[in-house]
Amino acid sequence: MSDPQRIPPGPATGQDPDTSPFNDTGPIAVGPAAPGCKKRDPIIIADGVRRSFGALKAVDVDHVEIPRHKITALIGPNGAGKTTFFNLLTGFDTPDSGSWTFDGKNLAGIRPHRVARLGMVRTFQLTKVMGKLTVIENMRLGGADQPGEALWRAMFPWLWREREAELTRTADSLLAMFKLAEKREDYAASLSGGQRKLLEMARALMAEPRLVMLDEPMAGVNPALTQSLLDHIKNLKATGTTVLFVEHDMHVVRHIADWVIVMAEGRVVAEGPPKEVMQDQAVIDAYLGAHHDVDLGAPEGVARLEDVLSEDAESVVGTEDAGELLAVHDEPDTQDPHGRQP
């Protein structure tokens, strides 16, 4: 709590962005924007991070830096390796090679809960709220430094009640901010998809992170909620939190991002402020050149599938989590990036 870099989220809605100490309007990059360019004040520096699944190179990033106190968008077509990159940075997956630092601290080989405790908290593409806990319990679960989470102290409520009350206060103010106060006592399973996204984001803020990594925060969110979600993300910046998010919707990206990093086939292909990146030929190529999946509706598709399978001697019978693997490490084919192109 004595860490000066930890600024409590607080009621930021009324804050004037121009007076915020974190609204540094100077250039983000040192020199011209280019893939892998140096930043004036990076919070994450990644070098040579590679991860392949069989023959597929899911992530192959030579060098990338994420600017501090900014909102950075990570975009790219399906299968570009954005979520895998997220998983690697946060310790949920292990790269084949590479190193990366967070605030100067080397994170390679650090386990995910340690990464979170260092102040780098993430959300998931497929929202992970505890449906069988109430909303407020979900929030309390996000709190840090609760002594009652240690087994021996858990038996003695007087050792943790005080911190529990503090956490509850923080949780209630966050719930109010995220318009979830009414749902406080409901089971999280009863929330709508958009509300779950909000709850997950609010819960991530309970630990007062320095960097929030949001994986598709807008996916499945009711358009009526989108605007307030965007405001929340902008407010995060105003309170000194760095934001890195994965998004498909170019409209959203243009609206709130200070910096955009484009990935395709595992590599960083372009970087820059949103307006310039959208003009970049490499970005357009990346989206249009994205591999087309087998058309399974057509008879040729079936034949191709059979061909692929007959070449794959190892996959005589896969396991039930072959499907899970897709969900965790790769983009599901639920969204068509072409339809979203501006």
Place this chain on the structure above:
Amino acid sequence: MDFAAIFTNALTEIVSPITASYALAALGLAVHFGYAGLLNFGQAGFMAVGAYGFSISTLTFGAPLPVALLVALVASVLFALILGIPTLRLRADYLAIVTIAAAEIVRYIVTTNSLTNVTGSANGLATFERGFYALSPFPPGDYPVGPLNFNDRSLWVTLVAWGIVLLCAAIVWALMRSPWGRVLKGIREDENAVLSLGKNVFVYKMEALVIGGLFGSLAGILFTLPTGAVQPANYGSELTFFLWTALLLGGMATVFGSVLGAMIFWVVLSLTQGILLGLIEAGYITFLSSAQAGQLRYILVGVALMLLMIFRPQGILGNKKELAFS
């Protein structure tokens, strides 16, 4: 048919220390599965570790009661660590297979003839319970309670057994209302989410495995005290499955569900046994032998387990919204 005797028998089952031991072992499973989502199919192994840890240290090493108890508990903690370290990072079904395999390993080891002078092999061990009954405050004699008859031994072991069950239930109750319990319930639903919030999931799962294992080990000791004998054949995988049935009957994520489940399990077994045997003796049922009547009850146990899982997975006391799986 002697209904009074049948019901007295059923009543005896409710308070019997064996029922208490089932309740305690099932409570351990509730911590494992109900709260932490760990599939322990080797609770019989934990019980065997407790029972043999206690009896071997008493008989072979002449340890006094508290030392023997400590040995049993430490042994079960070690057992939990050995099981947990390789499997807690893997998918749930690996833990299921490893625990059931480990429980069988324990059973084979205590059954083998090569260790007869330590474990008594298939015959098991006996007369290690004197230290326990020496602590009894009741002078020898009969102590009828209502229709139930106790003697000084059975009264003492019954009171101690249920006392331990209550104590452990209180511990679980307190734990599950603490932030520790909240993390555990979070893990049951989604490990990765809990990891992303900075909690060391592995440590919590290990703690849960150890606590449930300790309960299993205590239950294993209680299981042997009424007769003062331990036999390896009692610790097969079927014991584990009966415990699961008791747990699921009562409700897996509830504190008293395992107690209620164990009571129902034994009462139903006792009632069906009494009634079937009564009908056979009275000549109403001629197509069953008395051995078959016994087997019929276990067919019912299997069927009940399936039906419970399909139609009322939350059990009798459970809240469907808090059910461990969707």
Place this chain on the structure above:
Amino acid sequence: MFRQANAAVIRWVGVVGLIALFAGLALASAVPALAMPSASASAAGQLQAPLQKQELTIRGTLRDGSVPIEGVRITASSTTGFSAEATTDKDGRWVIVVPAKGTYEVLLDVATLPADKPLSEGEANPRIVEFGTSSNMGVIFKVGENAAAATRSFGSILAERTVAGLSFGLLLALTAVGLSLVFGTTGLTNFAHGEMVTFGAVSTFALSAWGFPLWAALVVAVLLGGALGWLQDWGLWKPLRRRGSALVPMMIVSIGLALAMRYIILFFFGGTTEQLPSAQSPILVVLGVSISRNTLVSLVVSLVVIIAVALLLLKTRFGKATRAVADNPALAAASGIDVDRVIRMVWVVGSMLAALGGILWAYYRPGVAFNMGQQILLMIFAGVTLGGLGTVFGALIGSVLVGLMVEISTIWLEADLKYVGALAVMILVLLFKPQGLLGRRERVG
């Protein structure tokens, strides 16, 4: 949801009823053949051990080496005037039920022993048996010249154990294919698979007791196994998949099914161990290794069937469809594969293989018993896990390794510990290479 639940109940009741009927029909005529009611009662008593109502028995087996001796009279008497006698059956077993715990004198009538198989030197006769806490007291009389066994070379013992291990491993592999395929296509860890194994052996026994020639009994038993698999999937697993049941509840349902099936079999079959026709087989010497004919036949049969299954999976349409479903059911469904039909076929084929494995297991143990499947289930799991959960070829290799391990370990370990080694190795493999020997790293949770 409710209507589906109702449908499930109806189907489900149907399944239990049909299983019972199956077993009942098949065994009705066999039951009288199951002699030794005392043994049956005491085996059941052991299962009810928690209830502590057991019959007290003195028992033993009389063998010369591995050859049982039939028709030997054994008498037990006590000072309280109790006296009972038993005669060894064709497997050399004898059981005497006694009324109470106490001290008994057990006497073997040497006059009833075959002339060429005298009681070994130094064997006490009569014996004094004193009941402790156990309700079954074993008494072994050593008969014949037991000196012959000790003088063989290590090489020949190893070769013998290796062949036996291969035979056991291949029969494990047969049963493992079904478990692995079902796991691969539906994600279910099926604890009732062991009972499918028992079912194969018990049906064969029942059919041959019914007068079927052995070959016909074998064929019909395997077909019945397939039918039971079909029935299970139709009545239980498919409706549960339709409801979207999660994997853990399904696993627990399979435990309930295993208990129910095991006790249904016990109910009809009884607790005795019975032998299939030609369970006694001559010892052949092949390339200097002595091996029993049955072990050799079992080895060849499993090998041929496994090769056939491998070809089925690699070459046929059904095989390709199965692999597609296992790799990604949604994708397979989208490409026009009827996933439910594939899974149904997997159940049928897997259950037939389990039934065949059960028959071979009955010759290997030897003997048919209601809990024989439960005994082998963990070995199957060990094989499947060792090779990599869900990969069929992994399961084959893993099973053979488990079989070899079990048999070869008996050179150093007591025979009653032979399964421990395999189970311990399985746990160690999970510690260091959790994906199994053939699995891929990414495929573990």
